[in-house]
Amino acid sequence: MAVTIATIRAHLEFSAITDLSDAVITDAITKATSRYDATVLDTRTDEVIELDVCDQIARSPAGRSLRLVTDAETTIYELRRDKIRESMARAERVEP
Numbered sequence: 001m002a003v004t005i006a007t008i009r010a011h012l013e014f015s016a017i018t019d020l021s022d023a024v025i026t027d028a029i030t031k032a033t034s035r036y037d038a039t040v041l042d043t044r045t046d047e048v049i050e051l052d053v054c055d056q057i058a059r060s061p062a063g064r065s066l067r068l069v070t071d072a073e074t075t076i077y078e079l080r081r082d083k084i085r086e087s088m089a090r091a092e093r094v095e096p
Contacts, residue, residue: 051081
């Protein structure tokens with residue numbers, strides 16, 4: 001299942017943003033999709049892409065009020081995405 005505009009709009013916090021256009025979401029999906037290798041992330045690819053898109057939107061002017069952690073403007077989406085990526089990277093290095 002691929003990440004779509006509907007997938008992103010299903011997040012309750014994004015449904016409240018009235019000036020979030022489909023074009024902005026599509027652009028974020030395109031950027032996020034190009035960043036990750038499905039052969040590495042396997043079954044977690046869509047989840048990582050979705051979190052990346054949410055992170056991009058939360059950092060955009062339209063999403064400024066969304067769930068930013070107070071430290072260095074880190075979003076909750078970035079934290080969750082990086083945790084998954086880190087666990088997948090460790091799994092790649094394990095030898096049988």
